[in-house]
Amino acid sequence: MTVDLDQYAKPGKGYYLALGLEGSANKLGVGIIKHHLGQLSSTNRAEVLSNVRDTYITPPGEGFLPRDTARHHRNWVVRIIKKALVEGNVRGTDLDCICFTQGPGMGAPLQSVVIAARTLSQLWNLPLVGVNHCIGHIEMGREITGAHNPVVLYVSGGNTQVIAYSDQRYRIFGETLDIAIGNCLDRFARTLMIPNEPAPGYNIEQMAKKGKHLVSLPYTVKGMDLSMSGILANIDQIAKDLFGKAKQVKNKQLIDEETGEPITSEDLCFSLQEVLFSMLVEITERALAHVNSNQVLIVGGVGSNERLQEMMKLMIQDRKNGQIYATDERFCIDNGIMIAHAGLLSYRTGQTNDLWNTVCTQRFRTDEVFIKWRDD
Amino acid sequence: MATSLPYTLNLSIPFESARQAEIACKTLSPDPILKVNELNVKYSHDSNTLTCAFSGVSDRVIRVAVSNVIDNIKTIIECMDEFDGKEDELFQ
Structure with missing residues (x-):
């Protein structure tokens, strides 16, 4: 692995922090991850600072419908973000970027979460990074298991x-x-x-x-x-x-x-x-x-x-x-930390989304994503 | 674009500051309208007021769109209430 992951580091800061928002199905997850400068390795692991999740549970015999799930996410998203910041003991100014699930998933729940991501990104002047949900799972799995x-x-x-x-x-x-x-x-x-x-x-x-x-x-x-x-x-x-x-x-x-x-x-x-x-x-x-x-x-x-x-x-x-x-x-189960992790890898290779480019999509195949942070 | 959208409705929402109104406008604007021949929504902001101009083929279409936009604005306002100007704060 020879990809330089530190071209976009803030001067004088030895680490990166990313906030990740996930809401593509019935789980609403917010996580904060920390990467230290340099390649991720067995001696330089990503650190999970917080990983909060709230699941929309339906009665027995019923599935979760997009509209109701979106309502659940809207009700909880701000509170869960706040909880993640409290648990991680993190200030807004410490963060490098805000990562959100751009797809694939259910349209309405995705959209309800990206609204919060866009607002917070403008309030705190942080770049947004759109993440493919599947890539989030893969990268988090690789990082946790080695x-x-x-x-x-x-x-x-x-x-x-x-x-x-x-x-x-x-x-x-x-x-x-x-x-x-x-x-x-x-x-x-x-x-x-x-x-x-x-x-x-x-x-x-x-x-x-x-x-x-x-x-x-x-x-x-x-x-x-x-x-x-x-x-x-x-x-x-x-x-x-x-x-x-x-x-x-x-x-x-x-x-x-x-x-x-x-x-x-x-x-x-x-x-x-x-x-x-x-x-x-x-x-x-x-x-x-x-x-x-x-x-x-x-x-x-x-x-x-x-x-x-x-x-x-x-x-x-x-x-x-x-x-x-x-x-x-x-x-394993959908969480915000995997979105933060995959998004931060993207951010470290200079990939961010401007506001007009943050529209969520229900179909977003795994092989559409260019994996800039690996070159093996 | 010959289709006419005879039903219209304007929402004017005051925010605490011009900056907040602008943020709300920019947050709502990126999402595309799925059926452009049935509905059109235009967002604009002037000092501290956000204006959402709806036009559609029926009042039903407008009602659904308005309800959706208001839901989104609720999230935006809650976000502002909790986080605006607090990027230096350690939450408890």
Whole structure:
């Protein structure tokens, strides 16, 4: 790595501070990160000064809608920014830049947060840096785990991608052709009326731990890509047959063939996880073979699922010097600190957005971003 | 641009200072209007007043737009109340 990251340092200041605002889905996050001058390395790590998050939780059986989520973010954004400044013990004059999620994500929530970012940037005379949400996840994952050049599996409520770095771009090797894996899990949680607190995926994971019987579901890997909507439709139908409210027809009993025991909702959660995660492991392994790598980094909300981490580990252990990197929920699930971190890397290479260039966009692909801060 | 937008509404919002009105105007201006043949919004500022001029094909379109702009202005004003002139302050 030979990119000079200190051309834009303030004279006489030995460090950088960035404020990051994230609100592309139902989490509102604000974080403050500190970089010291020089290349980031194992001896010069980025420091997390604060990482505050507030999640918009909907009742069981309901998803979060853009308008309501935007209202939640508007209600909280100023208070959360203030909380982050208090926790980080940081003054406005200490900051170098304000970073915000420019996309991809839901339009209304993104827009409600960028309004606060624009206002604060003008009030305190700080430059704005627009950040691609996916790049935020990748860079934060690399920084926290120390993974140097991993194949990245990015799995969340809105995204499912297998990514590898080449020539200053994060390139997408494989991705979902329809819905994201987190969306698939969340929607099944709604079918079963599982609570959305703290997260629907987390509750499915806990139920799956009690599941024993594997129910047969479609397995839909399409080359390097995945399709998940058919699996969801299939398991939704099974769940409706078993536990549906339509009592005019007696609910079907589904029996496990080997033990003769009835199938429970825990078994369904278990089966859904096993099938979805096997598909992810398959395409990740193929990407590893393609790029001749032996490191996997799992990022995104679904990445905090321990069963996924375990399955990935089993695969990686069979490869020579294989290593798996994952983070916990503080950095996996959407947060402001990753936006601050990726934005600060951008800022240190001279990339900032003027006001007219801060419009958020719902579609913003990972490989559109020029990774100026790496040149390996 | 031959389409006519017969319904109009002007909002005038006073701020504490001309600078605040200008910041609000600049914060609102970048976001594009999605359906330009149905709605047009023009933001301007004069001393400490922010003016939002709406014109649209129906009063319904205007009502939705006004409600959205007011929501945004609420965030802007809350931001100003909490942070304007306080960049040197350590919040407690």
